[in-house]
Amino acid sequence: MIYAILRRFGQMLFVMFGISVIVFLIFFATPGADPAARIAGRNASPEVLEAVRHSFGFDRPLYVQYVTMMEKIFVTGDLTSFVNRGWKVVPAVMDSIPVTLSLVFGAAILWVVVSIVIGIVAAATRDSWLDRLLMALGLLGISMPVYWLGEVMNLITQSRYHDSWAFSWVPPLGYKNFSDDPKGWFLTLVIPWITLAILYIGIYGRVLRAAIIESMQEDYIRTARAKGLSETRILLRHALRTSLIAFVTLFGLDFGALVGGSALLTEVVFGLHGIGKLTYDALQNLDLPMIMATVMYASMFVVVANAVVDFVYILLDPRLRTS
Amino acid sequence: MILSVRDLKVSFRTDDGPVRAIDGVSFDLAESEILGVVGESGSGKTVSLLAVMGLITDPNAIIEGSIRYKGRELVGLPARELRRLRGNEIAMIFQDPMTALTPVYTIGWQIAEQIRAHRNISKSKAMERVEELLAEVNFPNPHEAMSRYPHQLSGGMRQRAVIAMALSCNPALLVADEPTTALDVTVQAGILDLVRKLRATHKSAVVFITHDMGVVSELADRVMVMYAGRIVERGSRTELFSDPQHPYTRALLGSIPPLTGAKPRRLPAIPGSPPSLLRLPQGCAFGPRCPVRYEPCLTGKPDLGAATHAAACFRVAQA
Numbered sequence: 001m002i003y004a005i006l007r008r009f010g011q012m013l014f015v016m017f018g019i020s021v022i023v024f025l026i027f028f029a030t031p032g033a034d035p036a037a038r039i040a041g042r043n044a045s046p047e048v049l050e051a052v053r054h055s056f057g058f059d060r061p062l063y064v065q066y067v068t069m070m071e072k073i074f075v076t077g078d079l080t081s082f083v084n085r086g087w088k089v090v091p092a093v094m095d096s097i098p099v100t101l102s103l104v105f106g107a108a109i110l111w112v113v114v115s116i117v118i119g120i121v122a123a124a125t126r127d128s129w130l131d132r133l134l135m136a137l138g139l140l141g142i143s144m145p146v147y148w149l150g151e152v153m154n155l156i157t158q159s160r161y162h163d164s165w166a167f168s169w170v171p172p173l174g175y176k177n178f179s180d181d182p183k184g185w186f187l188t189l190v191i192p193w194i195t196l197a198i199l200y201i202g203i204y205g206r207v208l209r210a211a212i213i214e215s216m217q218e219d220y221i222r223t224a225r226a227k228g229l230s231e232t233r234i235l236l237r238h239a240l241r242t243s244l245i246a247f248v249t250l251f252g253l254d255f256g257a258l259v260g261g262s263a264l265l266t267e268v269v270f271g272l273h274g275i276g277k278l279t280y281d282a283l284q285n286l287d288l289p290m291i292m293a294t295v296m297y298a299s300m301f302v303v304v305a306n307a308v309v310d311f312v313y314i315l316l317d318p319r320l321r322t323s
Numbered sequence: 324m325i326l327s328v329r330d331l332k333v334s335f336r337t338d339d340g341p342v343r344a345i346d347g348v349s350f351d352l353a354e355s356e357i358l359g360v361v362g363e364s365g366s367g368k369t370v371s372l373l374a375v376m377g378l379i380t381d382p383n384a385i386i387e388g389s390i391r392y393k394g395r396e397l398v399g400l401p402a403r404e405l406r407r408l409r410g411n412e413i414a415m416i417f418q419d420p421m422t423a424l425t426p427v428y429t430i431g432w433q434i435a436e437q438i439r440a441h442r443n444i445s446k447s448k449a450m451e452r453v454e455e456l457l458a459e460v461n462f463p464n465p466h467e468a469m470s471r472y473p474h475q476l477s478g479g480m481r482q483r484a485v486i487a488m489a490l491s492c493n494p495a496l497l498v499a500d501e502p503t504t505a506l507d508v509t510v511q512a513g514i515l516d517l518v519r520k521l522r523a524t525h526k527s528a529v530v531f532i533t534h535d536m537g538v539v540s541e542l543a544d545r546v547m548v549m550y551a552g553r554i555v556e557r558g559s560r561t562e563l564f565s566d567p568q569h570p571y572t573r574a575l576l577g578s579i580p581p582l583t584g585a586k587p588r589r590l591p592a593i594p595g596s597p598p599s600l601l602r603l604p605q606g607c608a609f610g611p612r613c614p615v616r617y618e619p620c621l622t623g624k625p626d627l628g629a630a631t632h633a634a635a636c637f638r639v640a641q642a
Contacts, residue, residue, distance in 0.1 A: 219422035225378055226417075227437040227488070228410030231402075237436075238425050318472040319426055 119208025
């Protein structure tokens with residue numbers, strides 16, 4: 001067991017190493033581009049340029065540059081972009097992480113709970129009007145672009161009906177620290193959570209319904225019926241349990257990607273300065289050190305989320321527990 | 324009589340019109356009796372017993388007739404009442420032990436689940452009972468086997484676990500749907516021994532579905548041969564094997580290679596294939612494949628009659 005965990009950990013490190021090398025090569029070793037000039041910033045004096053070149057090792061072989069870059073991100077944490085303005089990259093990423101995590105975690109809880117309920121109810125009432133209604137709503141949720149939905153939410157809760165009894169509790173856009181103001185943190189995030197979750201509720205609800213219906217055709221469901229179990233128990237203990245594998249796979253991928261910055265559109269619409277927004281701005285300005293750091297961070301979450309998924313697989317399906 | 328089925332008819336609504344899978348099946352089962360039900364795939368043997376179990380969940384199925392268990396009518400019984408009988412008084416063993424158990428729970432958990440669905444006992448008491456049951460079906464190490472998952476057991480062991488599960492509430496009626504078909508021959512023999520032994524100890528009546536005449540000749544007290552949704556011949560084991568009357572039964576027995584005497588150069592086979600239930604012939608369903616058919620077979624459907632050894636054939640009635 002410990003060996004398996006260590007091996008998984010080694011794989012994770014290897015994948016992250018691979019990603020870091022590729023990203024490094026794309027942004028720092030592309031022929032014809034001078035990363036030092038980019039990092040030094042516009043109108044930087046020759047002295048600054050020379051200092052950047054030296055501190056990033058751009059006057060030395062590629063592998064030294066790579067190691068220097070990784071050292072600046074992970075060890076010393078003093079990676080700086082636009083040196084003349086002196087913007088520290090690592091603290092900027094660290095400040096954005098709680099925003100994105102708050103957004104994605106809350107939305108994930110919402111979409112997992114609601115989609116499991118929807119999937120079960122739809123599968124249990126298969127082909128009834130309720131099933132059709134839920135699936136139609138799910139499709140609606142999937143087809144609404146998140147930036148549009150977010151703007152509509154803002155329109156309703158921030159301007160049109162903000163003064164009505166229903167939405168007067170909604171605070172202005174922006175993020176509040178949980179430690180400073182837990183209530184404010186919660187209230188500002190409710191609408192973004194719902195907005196982000198709706199798409200995934202639609203997808204996950206449909207996926208789970210299909211998986212449950214497939215499980216219900218299995219022989220062991222007939223056995224469970226022959227045992228004299230109630231339909232509810234058969235559905236929840238036998239069919240649902242075996243249907244969760246597809247659900248968990250999907251969740252690992254989506255969750256990792258969202259934490260890694262894919263929640264950009266939601267972040268922009270609701271004025272949340274999270275990782276997505278940070279990466280987007282860095283790409284706009286071709287802020288190379290920032291791109292390097294955010295990509296490393298994102299890949300770490302994708303890799304970790306997938307490792308967690310693998311672990312949950314083992315919990316869900318004993319057949320994967322090789323002794 | 325523990326089970327009494329009268330004129331059971333099961334039809335399915337399909338796009339091509341209704342299909343009658345079971346057409347007027349009647350039989351009785353006495354206490355601790357083993358009834359062998361023989362027939363080819365699609366002859367309706369499984370469907371008729373699924374109907375007895377109330378396990379036909381297809382919304383397009385129409386079930387008519389009467390199924391009485393200990394005098395109580397099962398057709399039309401509310402699902403809740405039926406559930407109380409299923410697994411408790413009427414238990415079932417399925418054909419493929421590889422897929423009949425839920426893959427994500429241990430054997431012990433799955434058997435205890437059934438016990439606790441019908442008996443109001445604690446988890447630990449249920450687990451003790453599971454251990455006894457597994458010992459009874461000859462698990463070499465019952466205590467350890469309880470914590471095994473289905474995929475960790477061989478096919479024969481899984482079938483034993485399924486049997487232990489079926490027996491967990493001391494059912495008065497056990498329905499076994501080809502329980503040996505998916506197993507190796509040596510394992511089959513062990514399972515058959517087990518069924519015999521359990522009939523003796525639990526006093527359960529057994530309906531044993533199979534397409535293997537050899538299994539029937541070893542195990543059954545009485546035999547029922549089905550073809551295209553109808554019973555074509557029934558009788559005690561000795562009657563049926565020493566004096567088969569229906570041409571189909573004769574053909575089935577004729578296609579078993581003899582153990583002694585000269586080996587036939589070619590094993591006789593029944594020509595043709597079973598009719599599609601969508602396009603049954605006008606008269607006797609076996610008619611097109613029957614070596615002794617004559618005019619009445621083309622128009623009328625022969626009845627089984629009421630005798631203990633009876634065959635649904637005009638030739639037999641004529642003789």
